[in-house]
Amino acid sequence: MLLNDKTVIITGASRGIGAAAALECARQGADLVIGYSGSPSSKGHVDELIQQIEALGRKAVAVGAPAEDPDTGEALVAAAVEHFGGVDVFVNNAGICPFHSFLDMPRETYLKTVDTNLNGAYFAVQAAARQMKEQGRGGAIIAVSSISALVGGAMQTHYTPTKAGLLSLMQSCAVALGPYGIRCNAVLPGTIETDINRDDLSDDGKRQYMESRTPLGRLGNPDDLAGPIVFLASDMARYVTGASLLVDGGMFVNLQ
Known part of the structure; x- marks a missing residue:
């Protein structure tokens, strides 16, 4: 039980990486606050996820609010405090990637991506960190x-800057929050089969190419991220902060 009796908030957790991480956190003894977009289509997935978490003997509550809203982080933290007495781990997972060419990128597509992936994340991380500092027992942000x-x-000219921004945010927050015992780290997935890229990977040629560039010989799945996230959230990583962990089957080192 690496996360026994800890409270974990995960954004974008209705499916994909977020849902897989939530289930593994529950298996490791955590209670969950499930952040999701609030859309009716996501609600069914969230209800099913909560049932699975409860079947593991843990508790979970859901907060439906857009990731791009600067106030969503405070709502997530408030739910954690109300239901579980505080927050120990915050996982910023919510993100979108509407593939589009650069020269005709619609302004609204760019702004929606930046607001969802980076701006909302900034304020959500800030809200979680403030609560962790107030509690005085440290914490982990991933x-x-x-x-x-x-x-x-x-x-992905609108998407890649947001992911670089998240990595940089964790590095800076590791410095800013270290004095409070709050660790900040990033995981860097490679090609993971989720809703974000399902259409893109439906092209057999594209799929075979991506598999051929991955030394482990396969694309990733959401469960491949769950273990690394739990590790960084746990006391096993108590001296790890400001780090970036590639979870990509070796793809990055083979991109040459």
Whole structure:
């Protein structure tokens, strides 16, 4: 039980990486605050996730609010305090990636991506950190960045800067929050099969190419991120802060 009786907030947790991380945190003894967009289509996934968490003997509550709203972080923290007495771990996972070419990038697409992936994350991390400082027992903050923080993408000129920003945010917050015992780290997934890229990977040629560039020979799945997130959240990583952990099957080191 690496997270026994800890309270974990995860954003974008209705499905994909967030849901997989939530389930593994519950298996490791945590109670959960599930952040999701609030859309009716996501609500069914969240209800099912909460049932799975409760079947593991843990508790969970859901907060439906847009990740891009600067006030969403405070709502998530308030739910954690109300239901579980505080927050020990905050996982910023919410993100979007509407693939689009650069020269005709709609302004609204760019702004929506930056607000969802980075601006909302900034204020959510800030809200969690303030609560952790007030509690006085430290904590762990983990951002789900991406291999895209380190490499470019012609159809991701709006997305890659946000993931680089999350990585940089964790590095700076590690310095700013270290005196309070709050650790800040990032995980950098490679190509993970989620709703974000399902259409893109439906192209058999694209899928085979991505698999061929991955030394482990397969694309990732959400469960591949759950273990690294739990590790960084746990006391096993008590002296790890400001770090970035590639979870990409070796793809980055093979991009040459």
